[in-house]
Amino acid sequence: MSAQHEHAPEEKAGLWRRLNSWWGGEEMPSAGRSGAPAPNVRKAAAEATIWPKERLQVLEGLFGPGLDAPWVDEIHEPMLRELLLTEDSKAVVLGGGLGGPAARLAELSGSNTILLDDRVDVADLAQNWVSENGATLKVDRRDFFETGLKPGYADAIVAFGGFSHVRDKRRLFSHLLQILRPKGKIVFFDFFVTGMDPDCPEVAIWSALNERPQYLLQPNSFADQAYKIGFDYPDYRDVTDLHASSIRASFRKSVEVMRAAGPDAARLQPALVAELETWNRRLALIDSGEVRYFQTTVEFFGGSAVV
The missing domain is CATH 3.40.50.150 (Vaccinia Virus protein VP39)
Known part of the structure; x- marks a missing residue:
């Protein structure tokens, strides 16, 4: 875990609160005297960078x-x-x-x-x-x-x-x-x-x-x-x-994903591109x-x- 997760600045408490609320489904616990997020809040923020809601929507x-x-x-x-x-x-x-x-x-x-x-x-x-x-x-x-x-x-x-x-x-x-x-x-x-x-x-x-x-x-x-x-x-x-063809079939759904996102398409685009790159590397390995x-x-x- 990086230092920035260990010592999040107090002015970013709103971000930590939103991340924890999304991840845990409840409000952020009160911070200690230092103003740093509680350990489970730091954990939620670190994991949210791997599985953000945009990625879940794309998947x-x-x-x-x-x-x-x-x-x-x-x-x-x-x-x-x-x-x-x-x-x-x-x-x-x-x-x-x-x-x-x-x-x-x-x-x-x-x-x-x-x-x-x-x-x-x-x-x-x-x-x-x-x-x-x-x-x-x-x-x-x-x-x-x-x-x-x-x-x-x-x-x-x-x-x-x-x-x-x-x-x-x-x-x-x-x-x-x-x-x-x-x-x-x-x-x-x-x-x-x-x-x-x-x-x-x-x-x-x-x-x-x-x-x-x-x-x-x-x-x-x-x-x-x-x-x-x-x-x-x-x-x-x-x-x-069959595995390779299923990946390519999923690629074809990317247009549908963006169309369904409507006004949020720009927000989803980085997550979609990252996911397609991941699976394209898998196809390259097969090929x-x-x-x-x-x-x-x-x-x-x-x-x-x-x-």
Whole structure:
């Protein structure tokens, strides 16, 4: 956190109040004697710079309610059905963004669903969206390494946004193995390096420009790692082309976003341009030929034989 957040000048109290009111839905707590904002106010202002209301408005216009990335029926709906979840099942969604994907899983399956994100700001946004839309799932902020869930809790663990931001994959999947039931599945959507160079500059540049550093795996190395942890070899479904086409389809909605904004179009334009640049970099990475986007499914070793 920068020094300016630690010591906000008193004359900017109005800005701090507005930020906190937007973020927390309540008035700003009284400041201390120094006139500096209370800690939760400083936190709200810092996070608001990452997820301002303009960005949220743009995301909803491009992708839909509760989404911060494209939702592709051809990709996601078959996967949700294949999980065979019922009202008696327990599902965990890790990194479910603004709440929409987890809500869809809960709606389609009727399962007891919990959404966990390792970012405080995103978990708060998801909780707000879930509350406002009446979705039947729980939301919390948890580290993926230490979810606090008991052993054998989950029938399914789904990561719509993938695990590329997690550097220590061995530690991650060792923990997920513990909270998964014997016949359960882990499904995640992520980039894998499929070119000849595992340290290709295209991935390094894309990672450096991301909100968080990205640590991509290669299919063969991850398969070996998963097997050593206690999983069967992963099943990879290549959905790269569908993913890329969904991004381009979202780009085409940018005109609708600006038109719907009306007099506020100028205010939204910087957020829209920034979002389009982010997804254009993703397309450029795909077009480089160095990566592919996979739906990856892992199960316990011999899990298909468990009765």
